[in-house]
Amino acid sequence: MDNFDVIQLNNAPYDYLxxxxxxxxxxxxxxxxxxxxxxxxxxxxxxxxxxxxxxxxRFVECSVVDDSCERQTxxxxxxxxxxxxxxxxxxxxxxxxxVKNSVLPKALQYLITTGDVI
Numbered sequence: 001m002d003n004f005d006v007i008q009l010n011n012a013p014y015d016y017l018x019x020x021x022x023x024x025x026x027x028x029x030x031x032x033x034x035x036x037x038x039x040x041x042x043x044x045x046x047x048x049x050x051x052x053x054x055x056x057x058r059f060v061e062c063s064v065v066d067d068s069c070e071r072q073t074x075x076x077x078x079x080x081x082x083x084x085x086x087x088x089x090x091x092x093x094x095x096x097x098x099v100k101n102s103v104l105p106k107a108l109q110y111l112i113t114t115g116d117v118i
Contacts, residue, residue: 015042
């Protein structure tokens, strides 16, 4: 999945965090999920910060069965643990170029790269 970076999580309810790294990242890339993540059965969380910013539709979750995302389970994640948000925030600080090349407004880019937005 060229447009996502994968972070394995060790806490429930998600097994992996997939961070969109391009404005071209989309849920249509799910067909490639099984080539990157092998969990058999579980849940993954997508972070679309670089596309949507820190809005309600930033995080999207999906259940995985037989290494494939079940499309009917895709939904906006209502509650995302602070530890997962911190991992995501650290990722963006360490990958500042991705943020600077995003479609987000400059002010939001600054807040993300300084860790003010989690």
